[in-house]
Amino acid sequence: MRKVIVNSTPIISLSLIDSLYILKELYGTVFIPKAVYDEVVIKGKSKIGSNNLLECEYIKILEIKNKEAEKLFKTNLHSGEVEVMILYDELNADLCILDDLLARKYAKYLNYNITGTIGVLLKAKEVGLVKNIKQLLFELIKNGIYIDRKLMKKVLELANEN
Structure with missing residues (x-):
């Protein structure tokens, strides 16, 4: 079973277009750290509230174990992004779904296998x-x-929809 860690923006984005089910169809179970749950439910603008997110049996909410590592990561990243990266290591995950550019740069530096919301849609x-x-x-x-025009053009080419 692949271990996939998801950040808040992909969950919010997919829920906004009624496509959260794609995570289940592509990956089976996905994992989110507690900070991501808090961002999605408390601060997020998604269509999914606390009960709806909890009803998604394929989304497992986990507490990170290494709270000390969180202090080392405190940079320009949000707590959800920091916990995603810590959880990626703790679970020895296979894929990290992140949209934020700075978080993606950190993940690439750490040699994580990453994709974003648009990558998930392309795979779907x-x-x-x-x-x-x-x-x-x-x-x-x-x-x-926000989707950059150049990115939109490239994605549509990749999807053969230009």
């Missing part, structure tokens, strides 16, 4: 879970998620 299209990624990207934008 590749395996036939979604038919039209362009519509989903426009829904993300309509819901306040």
